[in-house]
Every structure is written in C-alpha cells, then in structure tokens.
Amino acid sequence: MFYTYIIYSKTLNKYYVGSCQDINKRIDDHLNSRSKFTKSAKDWEIKYFETFLTRSEACKRELQIKKMKSRKYIEDLIKTKV
Numbered sequence: 001m002f003y004t005y006i007i008y009s010k011t012l013n014k015y016y017v018g019s020c021q022d023i024n025k026r027i028d029d030h031l032n033s034r035s036k037f038t039k040s041a042k043d044w045e046i047k048y049f050e051t052f053l054t055r056s057e058a059c060k061r062e063l064q065i066k067k068m069k070s071r072k073y074i075e076d077l078i079k080t081k082v
Helices: 023-031 055-068 071-081
Strands: 002-009 014-020 044-052
Touching: 002 023, 002 055, 002 071, 014 023, 014 055, 014 071, 023 044, 044 055, 044 071, 055 071
Parallel strands: none
Antiparallel strands: 002 014, 002 044
C-alpha cells in the first residue's frame, strides 16, 4: 500500500504534501527533523491521506495536489475526509 498525505504545522501555519509507502515511519521522519522542508517545526499532524496500490499512483496524486498551488484546495480536501 502507498499513500499520498497532507500534514500541517500550527507553528508554521503551513501544509506539506507528500507520498510514501510507510505512512507512520514517514510522519516520524517529519517529526524528528529527517526531512529538509519539515525540520523547522516539531508539531506536524496528519490531516489527510489517500491510499493507492502503486507508488506511481501515489506520486501522481501528490503532484496533482501540488500543481493546484492552492491552500483552499488543500483545506477543501481535508474537509471532505472529516
């Protein structure tokens, strides 16, 4: 199983979109400064995720979300999953 996920830092008031195979390990990486972009905060929370059968599908979805370049789009996605 592969994942596309969105995490949020209240400290930075920023979202981060990524994809991975092991979502728990990846979140741990973000929380423990093992990711360049997210190392500036320690309060990342997973807000949204989707599951895929292949890495390719997860990466395509990650890029699709990033290409939107819209905080509103991300927040609307999060609202649909609640």
